[in-house]
Amino acid sequence: MNEELKKIYNYRRLDKVEIDGITISSAIKGERVKLSQRAFITSYEDGFDTIANQFCSLLSLSSASLNKCLVIIHEDNSADLYFNPPMTQIVNLKTATKKGDVITKKDIFDISEVFFKDSITDLTPQEVDKIIFIFREGFRFGIFYDFTKKNNIASLNKEIGNCYKKLHFYEQISFLREEECFDNITADGWFPFIALISSEFSEIIHLYQSEKEASKRNYFLEELFAKKFDSNKILSLTNNWWQKEQFSAKKKFIEAGINCFLEGNYISCLSTLYPIIEGIVGIDYFNQNGRKPKFKELVEYIQEKADIKYSCPNSLAYPREFYDYLNKVVFKNFNLETGDVDLSRHSVLHGYASEEDFNMTRSLQLILTLDQINFYL
Template sequence: MSELEQNHEPAPEVGTIGNLGNPILLKDMNMVGVSAEAAQGGQRVPIWTRMALTSDQDLFQKIIGNIARTIEHAANAVGEYPSLSRAQTVFLVLHPDDTGELWVDKAAMCTYSTLKRPGTVVAGTVLFENDIADVTGLWFPLVEVGPKDRILCIIREGWRFALYFDFNPDGKLLIEEAKRALGTLFRRMSYADLYASLAHEPTLRSLVGAGWFPFLELGIQEIRALLSMIEADFPLHEGEQSLISAFDDVRLERMFSRWMERAHLKERETILRPAINAFKNCEPVTVIKIVLSEIEGVMSDAYYRVHGERPYRSNKLPDFMIEQAEHRAGGKDTLFFPVEFGKYLKDYTYADFKHHDIGTAGSRHAVSHGRVPGEQYTMARALQALLTLDQLAFYM
């Protein structure tokens, strides 16, 4: 007999969503915060009333045990015996009268994501991890939460946990802020290895020096494969050839369709279409010459539409695109990696170049001044150029 049948609850109909059961109803739950410091009786103590942590942070381990025991004790008092350490998801809603609803692996949960796919995605479309550009939020849509309620959430993802609480001292619970915070925690846990690699300066420097970046069009496994080779100090040729092969006509056309949804790129359709066709025909010189010359124009147009003037120096454009990406993604701490991409633009695409130097096919300045040897114009460098322009398309 299933757990739903034991609780006499009808199973959700196919094609609908529903909670998997009922919450544990708690009494006398007057939790209002977590002490920030040790204190003796009669002393004043600061209290945390809102917090977001993952188990990678030391503070998590210091407070999670007390929080879990407090909640379990309240559940025991009403005849329920959940084990929070074994749960995947714990969502606690506390009402102004100090009653509470404790959902342990019962509440329907959804994530909010930015998709890579161009065009409209109809309800019921099957999505894969490689369709997700960024995770922007997480919530429990079938749990009623009021503006005067207090909330606490514990999420497990893989071998990591996250804790979020808002004990709402002002009586105005910011649900949208909670959604974003939970989405950030979930993203941080799901892609912890990627965050760690990019935070490691030598790894990021080597990745950018080779002309690569965790471009949004790349799948997470493709990015991880590149990073593993970088971290092991292996030659990248084999990995690059695998990536080039993965960009077949279908994938290239999907990317091009996304470009055409951006006004700054749609205006350049007759210029950019030959670049896509050239990649299909294994003509890297054409791809690189077209794309690297258009990237600055695309960023300049975007700058003009925001500021009403053209930048007098091109080195202002990477910083501008960082601002655009942060605005589009809702912050710096996203899979858009705006700050890191700004570094990529400055250190690779717009790397310092003197006219008498010999440059690489990834350098906009070297290519435009004709200071790149023919053997530098490879399909790998051509793919990097396309992915750089595509990254800018996501930021617009």
């Protein structure tokens, strides 16, 4: 690497760095102790400060000014440090794009891989190298380390991508990791829809954390989304749909339902769009399998398509969770004897849904459900 590139990547070399693991339990001399050789830890976890300070001491780093540092330790224990390493991310975007387009964080809904290379330099570690990667996202820090000297480069890129994702989307991931939180939002008809990730979903999280009374929470959410999802926002979603043949074939029906939403006619909106979901997915299934699907097969087909398309670890497209959402919310059965008649495809099409359930929130949730399916197909 020439001197100019060393300046660009803020390069420094250490002649000797010896480290083979980090103890994760205490022991007196002679006792057995647990040793970690490969892990990812964030600044939200216990023990982070201890590990970070140990690395800073080992590598002669200043923690006060540290934002990012890639450390590659070679077989001879010499180490290359890059404080501005080249990085390329493989991400999923909410909208179509072309080469050279400017992208913001709000355009990204998932991160699947991170490479330590750019058009000039490739810093991909070798199989026998040890790695320390310290990085910052906002006020959050993460440290990934691997001292095993058994790097699988393909899986390493995905693992670093998963680490970056955990920090970038920390608020969302930590909230939804709690099963009760996920159940609470789906009980109200919400889901981490792709269209909301990196934008409105953070406001949903804050409301569920701060407001425990459902009626007040739903009122604030309706106020929020009434302002955010105006005609321009809705049309920005649907314009992406027409690129898929499955959606463009139903364009007149979909536009009729969308127009009803924009006019505040939620009864007509929901009555029009609920059967469209079945039609879009059912025709796609028929074209693939040569027969009409049973209802269970219809929902399973959506999940299968999503699993194939979003196969990266811990995908924020949430394919399997969406399968549950469809069964528990969109296609939920009703029971007249018990009075369990929530708004769903079945209660609407059979005429049992309550008039009060035909509202802006439920209509928007159905539009976002269609948008989610558009990403999966």
